[in-house]
Amino acid sequence: MIEKLLLKLRARDTISAEEERALEDAVSEVREIPDNKTIVSPGEELAVSTLLLDGFLARYKDLRDGQRQITELHVPGDFADLHSFTLKRLDHNVGTLTPCKIALVPHERLERITEAFPHLTRLLWFSTNLDAAIHREWEVSLGRRSAFARVAHLFCELYHRLSIVGLTDGLSYDFALTQTDVSECLGLTAVHVNRTLRELRESDLLEFRGRKVVISNLAALQAAAEFDADYLYLDSRPR
Amino acid sequence: MIEKLLLKLRARDTISAEEERALEDAVSEVREIPDNKTIVSPGEELAVSTLLLDGFLARYKDLRDGQRQITELHVPGDFADLHSFTLKRLDHNVGTLTPCKIALVPHERLERITEAFPHLTRLLWFSTNLDAAIHREWEVSLGRRSAFARVAHLFCELYHRLSIVGLTDGLSYDFALTQTDVSECLGLTAVHVNRTLRELRESDLLEFRGRKVVISNLAALQAAAEFDADYLYLDSRPR
DNA sequence: CGTGCTCTTGACAGTAGTCAAGATGAGTGG
DNA sequence: CCACTCATCTTGACTACTGTCAAGAGCACG
Numbered sequence: 442m443i444e445k446l447l448l449k450l451r452a453r454d455t456i457s458a459e460e461e462r463a464l465e466d467a468v469s470e471v472r473e474i475p476d477n478k479t480i481v482s483p484g485e486e487l488a489v490s491t492l493l494l495d496g497f498l499a500r501y502k503d504l505r506d507g508q509r510q511i512t513e514l515h516v517p518g519d520f521a522d523l524h525s526f527t528l529k530r531l532d533h534n535v536g537t538l539t540p541c542k543i544a545l546v547p548h549e550r551l552e553r554i555t556e557a558f559p560h561l562t563r564l565l566w567f568s569t570n571l572d573a574a575i576h577r578e579w580e581v582s583l584g585r586r587s588a589f590a591r592v593a594h595l596f597c598e599l600y601h602r603l604s605i606v607g608l609t610d611g612l613s614y615d616f617a618l619t620q621t622d623v624s625e626c627l628g629l630t631a632v633h634v635n636r637t638l639r640e641l642r643e644s645d646l647l648e649f650r651g652r653k654v655v656i657s658n659l660a661a662l663q664a665a666a667e668f669d670a671d672y673l674y675l676d677s678r679p680r
Numbered sequence: 681m682i683e684k685l686l687l688k689l690r691a692r693d694t695i696s697a698e699e700e701r702a703l704e705d706a707v708s709e710v711r712e713i714p715d716n717k718t719i720v721s722p723g724e725e726l727a728v729s730t731l732l733l734d735g736f737l738a739r740y741k742d743l744r745d746g747q748r749q750i751t752e753l754h755v756p757g758d759f760a761d762l763h764s765f766t767l768k769r770l771d772h773n774v775g776t777l778t779p780c781k782i783a784l785v786p787h788e789r790l791e792r793i794t795e796a797f798p799h800l801t802r803l804l805w806f807s808t809n810l811d812a813a814i815h816r817e818w819e820v821s822l823g824r825r826s827a828f829a830r831v832a833h834l835f836c837e838l839y840h841r842l843s844i845v846g847l848t849d850g851l852s853y854d855f856a857l858t859q860t861d862v863s864e865c866l867g868l869t870a871v872h873v874n875r876t877l878r879e880l881r882e883s884d885l886l887e888f889r890g891r892k893v894v895i896s897n898l899a900a901l902q903a904a905a906e907f908d909a910d911y912l913y914l915d916s917r918p919r
Numbered sequence: 920c921g922t923g924c925t926c927t928t929g930a931c932a933g934t935a936g937t938c939a940a941g942a943t944g945a946g947t948g949g
Numbered sequence: 950c951c952a953c954t955c956a957t958c959t960t961g962a963c964t965a966c967t968g969t970c971a972a973g974a975g976c977a978c979g
């Protein structure tokens with residue numbers, strides 16, 4: 442059940458059989474959630490964290506005028522709100538963008554891991570630091586990249602993140618979000634995302650239609666985005 | 681020496697005398713660094729983390745065309761690259777914006793803390809999660825806020841962060857960065873930051889001149905920025 | 920075969936960027 | 950003690966990227 446989490450973590454470090462069992466035992470419950478549902482609201486007291494098994498989740502913040510900014514997308518294998526274990530409540534929403542399957546992990550079981558499994562603890566800590574690295578790269582996109590590079594960058598990131606959990610098929614992947622969802626990741630309007638997707642298509646870099654992304658030319662796409670996968674920490678080493 | 685770190689952490693949880701000693705003992709060395717020096721470069725293998733004792737540090741990423749995006753500012757008491765403990769190398773630079781005093785903390789001593797002090801480990805983990813929360817709020821600024829609100833928001837954040845480590849004097853604080861530094865935090869040009877600072881001055885919200893920030897009307901400034909301090913997790917509770 | 924949601928495109932608007940020049944001010948050397 | 954220098958700040962004129970508004974097309978679902 443937690444294979445995708447294990448794929449994600451094992452891409453970064455080795456995990457012993459005992460640690461694997463500890464992770465499996467940490468799950469208390471599995472749930473299916475329809476799309477566009479809020480799972481966690483800001484300020485709520487939290488006693489469980491959410492592991493995403495299937496579908497796409499977003500962390501997002503709402504603004505007074507009704508706009509929202511998505512601060513990170515989550516793909517299967519991601520611990521969407523592991524950080525709530527130390528934060529106790531969140532500063533943002535967590536919600537589904539597609540129908541999702543999630544596993545719940547009670548904080549008390551995580552606490553037991555921190556008492557008994559220092560290395561696994563560091564690996565979970567690493568996982569939240571990886572989320573922070575993704576936040577930083579998004580800050581660069583939002584602050585400095587053109588709309589064209591921003592869109593290209595997002596699809597490069599998703600390609601690599603989905604790839605390590607086995608959810609790509611060559612250079613394409615299923616991606617059932619709307620253009621509005623994408624615009625809320627990128628600090629753009631949906632109209633402008635639409636225009637930019639057309640440009641990417643016309644440049645033979647990428648096609649995103651019918652809930653599917655097809656990358657036509659990964660090297661050129663990454664160059665256009667100034668994408669460097671280093672921030673995803675894809676090397677396996679002791680942590 | 682680590683009083684500001686203790687002030688910062690004790691604003692969020694209690695720390696025992698034993699834990700305090702473990703933190704003190706983790707420091708191996710103290711250094712003074714001039715301004716505009718790079719302390720950590722991306723990709724470098726790291727075996728120590730940097731605790732900022734005095735001055736302002738920035739985490740930033742360089743772009744091909746020479747622009748840079750600052751992804752977080754660090755104030756005294758911040759563990760500027762504690763995340764390198766699990767990441768082993770960084771995806772960004774860490775550099776001084778003013779002359780700084782820093783303490784070095786070897787990763788092996790942090791590892792010993794994770795083996796022997798689970799609660800302190802969670803508190804350090806919390807500290808990196810707090811950095812991520814700041815990243816998220818910056819994503820919202822960069823993606824959705826107007827220049828006016830962005831500038832206002834940054835100075836609100838700094839006010840609160842400096843306040844808990846005792847570096848504010850009423851509603852003012854020392855802030856020896858340039859307008860260019862500020863523009864690199866906010867995804868704006870220095871010229872536009874300059875114009876926006878004039879607007880803030882003319883609106884009687886804030887003055888930033890001569891290396892000093894004076895907030896004229898905190899409530900109005902926070903309202904203009906749509907600032908909500910929740911993301912700084914200023915409540916003390918078991919973590 | 921409607922009904923809505925999403926996608927697409929065009930025309931126009933506005934916020935922030937670019938370029939350029941002069942002012943200010945702190946630190947340096949004669 | 951007074952130029953001088955260099956970085957930073959300031960302002961104006963113009964540009965452009967992205968947003969806004971609006972309308973129609975496409976498509977999945979009931």
